[in-house]
Amino acid sequence: MDxxxxxxxxxxxxxxxxxxxxxxxxxxxxxxxDNLDDADEIWKTFVRxxxxxxxxxxxxxxxxxxxxxxxxxxxxxxELISEVSKLKDLECYKNFxxxxxxxxxxxxxxDSEKCHGNGDCPFMTxxxxxxxxxxxxxxxxxxxxxxxxxxxxxxxxxxxxNLNDIVSGLFLKYKDCDHKSELTTxxxxxxxxxxxxxGNPPKVITWMLSEMSSPVHNLNHWEMLDYHQLNPxxxxxxxxxxxxxxxxxxxxxxxxxxLKLNExxxxxxxxxxxxxxxxxxxxxxxxxxxxxxxxxxxxKFPKIFNNCPFLKH
Numbered sequence: 001m002d003x004x005x006x007x008x009x010x011x012x013x014x015x016x017x018x019x020x021x022x023x024x025x026x027x028x029x030x031x032x033x034d035n036l037d038d039a040d041e042i043w044k045t046f047v048r049x050x051x052x053x054x055x056x057x058x059x060x061x062x063x064x065x066x067x068x069x070x071x072x073x074x075x076x077x078x079e080l081i082s083e084v085s086k087l088k089d090l091e092c093y094k095n096f097x098x099x100x101x102x103x104x105x106x107x108x109x110x111d112s113e114k115c116h117g118n119g120d121c122p123f124m125t126x127x128x129x130x131x132x133x134x135x136x137x138x139x140x141x142x143x144x145x146x147x148x149x150x151x152x153x154x155x156x157x158x159x160x161x162n163l164n165d166i167v168s169g170l171f172l173k174y175k176d177c178d179h180k181s182e183l184t185t186x187x188x189x190x191x192x193x194x195x196x197x198x199g200n201p202p203k204v205i206t207w208m209l210s211e212m213s214s215p216v217h218n219l220n221h222w223e224m225l226d227y228h229q230l231n232p233x234x235x236x237x238x239x240x241x242x243x244x245x246x247x248x249x250x251x252x253x254x255x256x257x258x259l260k261l262n263e264x265x266x267x268x269x270x271x272x273x274x275x276x277x278x279x280x281x282x283x284x285x286x287x288x289x290x291x292x293x294x295x296x297x298x299x300k301f302p303k304i305f306n307n308c309p310f311l312k313h
Contacts, residue, residue, distance in 0.1 A: 138197045240280055
């Protein structure tokens with residue numbers, strides 16, 4: 001069995017035979033999946049994916065996410081936009097993810113006396129709201145920075161504070177161009193460049209856009225985006241791309257993985273990405289982690305086990 005055939009087995013066993021409905025996932029996390037054109041819902045969805053993409057387990061996100069008050073900046077985009085706008089003349093406004101001097105550790109702010117806003121800053125509020133998150137201060141800065149770039153400074157996003165408007169505006173910009181989906185998606189991803197903590201391309205954003213636009217997750221919210229650019233590579237995908245021999249260890253990076261996924265399953269490369277994630281992630285099948293559980297794989301997925309390139313070597 002060649003690598004494309006093995007990729008097809010992974011997709012069949014881990015995606016096609018185990019349906020995913022992100023609408024249920026979203027609704028379980030305090031979002032209205034049937035009202036994603038609403039600016040408040042799209043903001044909550046955006047923040048929800050950022051928080052989850054920060055590495056915390058979904059069960060913990062769920063526990064704290066839906067119990068936050070509606071006045072929370074995490075929920076209320078208008079309040080956050082207002083607070084961020086007040087900082088326009090401060091040094092930190094250049095880039096919150098790099099210019100903010102304050103951090104947070106073991107329940108206390110560090111270097112708060114260096115705050116450009118003298119402690120009166122939405123970063124402080126967001127950090128307290130995210131106190132249960134292991135990367136809360138980094139996530140707070142990312143939310144400030146993305147709010148500024150998307151909902152304050154972006155011509156389309158600033159109309160209603162809505163990511164939908166940004167996507168629609170980009171498609172309008174390229175509507176008469178060849179390859180408009182590719183151009184739109186590429187420019188959309190550049191809006192998140194230079195934000196510390198995202199990576200390039202930004203994993204947490206590609207994850208959100210991929211789920212929101214992917215038949216893998218049954219949402220198709222932005223189906224006009226070029227999904228070939230939206231493979232949300234993470235540590236599990238990195239590990240299994242090497243373990244299954246799809247790439248050599250020195251070839252593992254987001255660009256190479258994206259190309260390889262498109263080569264392995266050109267019709268829907270995100271299906272391979274999701275299959276690898278599902279096989280390795282603790283919150284999913286938890287089979288092919290750092291220490292592979294081959295006996296469990298043999299029991300649950302005999303087709304994968306019997307054709308596994310890792311075992312054959």
